[in-house]
Amino acid sequence: MKIASLNELKKTLKNLEPEEVTALCLRLAKFKKENKELLTYCLYEADNEAAFVESVKQEMSEAFQEINIRQLYLAKKTIRKVLRIAQKHSKYSGIAETQIALLLHFCEEMKATKVKIRQHKVLQNLYERQLATIQKLLLGLHEDLQSDYAPQFQELSRY
Structure with a gap:
């Protein structure tokens, strides 16, 4: 942005x-x-909320590409930094759909990193907290919107 x-x-x-x-x-x-x-x-x-979401997603993706996977400490710091970016921008918007889209993107990017999330309790908890937040937000949406985000959420939940 x-x-x-x-x-x-x-x-x-x-x-x-x-x-x-x-x-x-x-x-x-x-x-x-x-x-x-x-x-x-x-x-x-x-x-133009859609363009805003896409620009934030791009910013998040760029930050994920900078992760130092050789040192877990630095990887965790970078992941937390990206999460702060997502939370800050979703707070500005105040729209649940924007927050869901950003958190789903965060989880997808986190899952795609070469860092083994399941082997590190801190990262696993962080990932699961975001999934819980997404699930809570999904319950507040209209049924049609829930069905739009459900497949993506289910895929991330299986990880």
């Missing part, structure tokens, strides 16, 4: 209605860090 400059944000905010600016500012006040990222999402990427 490309972060807009302060000048670009200022120009865009001037074109908004006062009620919209107030709502954005109240939402922004809830977050202590990454305020510019949240504001960038709200102003530029909230309209």
Whole structure:
């Protein structure tokens, strides 16, 4: 996700209605860090959620490619870093479908790494916690959406 400059944000905010600016500012006040990222999402990427999800997935995939599989400690740090990226961006969105898509992608990428997840308790627990989160989010979705994500979730659950 490309972060807009302060000048670009200022120009865009001037074109908004006062009620919209107030709502954005109240939402922004809830977050202590990454305020510019949240504001960038709200102003530029909230309209096209699919493109936002794809850009975050791309960022996550690139981070997974940087995993140092020779040292487990560094691999775990990188995996946690990627999970923080997914959680941060899903928090910005606030949409359950976005969070599910990002966590499913995280689990797929984690499964595809050469790190043996099942042999390391910390990584196994991390993977299983994400699956539990996905399952919880799936229960809150409409039945049609649940059926869309179910095959992918079932495949990851069998791992």
